Amino acid sequence: MLLKHDIEFTLNGVKRQVSVDVTTNTLAMLRDVIGLTGTKYGCGEGECGACTIQVDGVSLNSCLMFAVDCDGRDVTTIEGLANDSKADALREAFVEHGAVQCGFCTPGMIMQADHLLHKHPHADADSVKRGIEGNLCRCTGYKKIVDAIVAVDGAVK
Amino acid sequence: MTEPKHYFAPTSLDQAVECLKDGDVTILAGGTDLTPQSQSGKLRIKQTLMNIRRVPELTGITLEGDEIRIGALTTITEIMENALVKQHFPVLVEACDHFASDQIRNVATLGGNICNASPAGDTLIPLLVLDASVELASMPEATLYRHSMPLSTFFVGPGKTRRSLCELVTGVRIRVPGPNHIAHFHKLGTRPALDISTISIGIAGTLKEGILSNVRVAFGAVAPTPVRASQTEKALEGQRLDAVTIGKVAGIARDEVKPIDDVRATAWYRKEMIHNITKRMLSHVAQA
Ligand SMILES: Cc1cc2nc3c(=O)[nH]c(=O)nc-3n(C[C@H](O)[C@H](O)[C@H](O)COP(=O)(O)OP(=O)(O)OC[C@H]3O[C@@H](n4cnc5c(N)ncnc54)[C@H](O)[C@@H]3O)c2cc1C
Ligand code: FES
Numbered sequence: 001m002l003l004k005h006d007i008e009f010t011l012n013g014v015k016r017q018v019s020v021d022v023t024t025n026t027l028a029m030l031r032d033v034i035g036l037t038g039t040k041y042g043c044g045e046g047e048c049g050a051c052t053i054q055v056d057g058v059s060l061n062s063c064l065m066f067a068v069d070c071d072g073r074d075v076t077t078i079e080g081l082a083n084d085s086k087a088d089a090l091r092e093a094f095v096e097h098g099a100v101q102c103g104f105c106t107p108g109m110i111m112q113a114d115h116l117l118h119k120h121p122h123a124d125a126d127s128v129k130r131g132i133e134g135n136l137c138r139c140t141g142y143k144k145i146v147d148a149i150v151a152v153d154g155a156v157k
Numbered sequence: 158m159t160e161p162k163h164y165f166a167p168t169s170l171d172q173a174v175e176c177l178k179d180g181d182v183t184i185l186a187g188g189t190d191l192t193p194q195s196q197s198g199k200l201r202i203k204q205t206l207m208n209i210r211r212v213p214e215l216t217g218i219t220l221e222g223d224e225i226r227i228g229a230l231t232t233i234t235e236i237m238e239n240a241l242v243k244q245h246f247p248v249l250v251e252a253c254d255h256f257a258s259d260q261i262r263n264v265a266t267l268g269g270n271i272c273n274a275s276p277a278g279d280t281l282i283p284l285l286v287l288d289a290s291v292e293l294a295s296m297p298e299a300t301l302y303r304h305s306m307p308l309s310t311f312f313v314g315p316g317k318t319r320r321s322l323c324e325l326v327t328g329v330r331i332r333v334p335g336p337n338h339i340a341h342f343h344k345l346g347t348r349p350a351l352d353i354s355t356i357s358i359g360i361a362g363t364l365k366e367g368i369l370s371n372v373r374v375a376f377g378a379v380a381p382t383p384v385r386a387s388q389t390e391k392a393l394e395g396q397r398l399d400a401v402t403i404g405k406v407a408g409i410a411r412d413e414v415k416p417i418d419d420v421r422a423t424a425w426y427r428k429e430m431i432h433n434i435t436k437r438m439l440s441h442v443a444q445a
């Protein structure tokens with residue numbers, strides 16, 4: 001029998017109670033237990049960034065976080081950002097610059113870009129490139145993604 | 158993977174070390190090593206999984222007398238952004254800046270990097286050349302017992318340290334360096350982000366009127382643990398950094414290391430890189 005543990009946390013602004021296997025990671029909990037599939041599974045080992053979420057205001061790889069550690073914390077996924085008008089500028093910039101092709105990396109990219117822009121609202125191309133080092137994209141060649149994030153300049157608060 | 162029977166998230170240091178008493182406990186900090194290691198089956202989670210993330214005594218960076226204490230739970234990002242660290246230990250900031258990716262730096266802890274004891278652990282090389290010591294806590298009887306040991310004696314093999322199963326690493330202590338202190342770090346890899354060091358080098362000492370003393374040299378990824386390079390240190394001690402000395406010392410460094418062949422590089426390549434980069438770093442120190 002797998003050991004379960006009850007946790008309570010805020011997910012996209014709403015209090016949630018979940019019973020999770022203590023060795024499950026947060027990505028598996030979000031996708032398989034809660035059913036939020038916006039956060040993607042790319043590699044499962046911290047290399048690709050497709051699973052990026054924000055916890056207590058910082059970005060991290062949900063595949064590397066034990067789900068039990070969400071207890072008492074404030075978790076935001078791409079579904080939360082999708083309904084947040086503060087992220088409008090970022091979303092529009094991705095559309096305008098054609099920064100999405102197959103779209104698999106996009107949720108992780110957006111979550112990481114949002115974190116980056118909160119820390120550095122006027123990030124230039126070099127700091128955007130450094131900020132998204134942990135996010136792989138197989139389609140765009142990154143240029144359009146970097147352009148999109150730089151174009152947000154000051155509009156994320 | 159065998160499953161743990163208990164999960165515990167202590168909220169004080171006393172609770173945490175008391176839980177460690179029976180020894181059959183896996184400690185969870187940021188989880189960036191533990192998650193992949195347990196899911197791939199490389200590591201077995203013991204009877205109790207103890208999540209130390211809510212123990213306040215393990216956080217914070219503080220100046221205590223002439224030492225700076227960095228709590229075990231301090232993340233790589235917090236280290237990089239801390240004013241005390243930036244002021245006194247820029248070499249540690251340099252190493253953190255080459256660590257994994259932003260997402261990993263935001264959760265990976267210093268205590269986890271030390272206890273994972275990888276020969277390529279990026280914070281370990283600067284900590285070694287800064288003469289850091291490791292703080293440990295346990296509860297042999299009814300009260301908390303603390304002691305510390307030099308980091309240079311802490312590592313015994315890949316993933317193996319002198320920490321006993323009943324001990325928790327609570328932080329590291331580093332003496333604030335005196336005037337004329339220099340310290341440099343270089344990580345060699347194939348790309349700037351998310352790369353495990355092929356080799357890494359730390360060099361520190363006191364540089365006065367062109368003479369280097371109190372020399373500390375450490376190498377990563379050339380031995381089963383991160384190592385201090387005693388012969389290289391001896392060859393540098395009290396020397397003026399001219400081209401002849403630098404050439405000679407780089408040769409001693411190459412002969413001193415005994416690396417292995419692995420997926421990242423051959424032993425030959427590692428030795429050559431120890432030579433070339435030691436030379437480059439010392440030339441840089443001499444010119445500064
Ligand atoms: C994709 C990827 C890239 C990485 N890149 C780098 C890199 O560039 N450089 C680098 O150095 N590392 C790298 N790492 C390794 C890892 O991120 C670091 O070693 C990190 O510092 C581990 O910290 P943690 O808090 O996540 O540790 P955890 O995974 O929580 O724990 C690691 C180990 O230490 C033990 N432990 C943790 N805290 C304590 C404590 N206070 N007392 C006693 N035992 C304790 C745990 O039981 C476990 O065995 C990478 C990992 C991944 C997945
Ligand atoms: S799925 Fe988490 S980093 Fe790739």
Ligand code: FES
Nearest residue numbers: 101105137138139
């Ligand atoms: S758009 Fe396809 S992976 Fe980035």
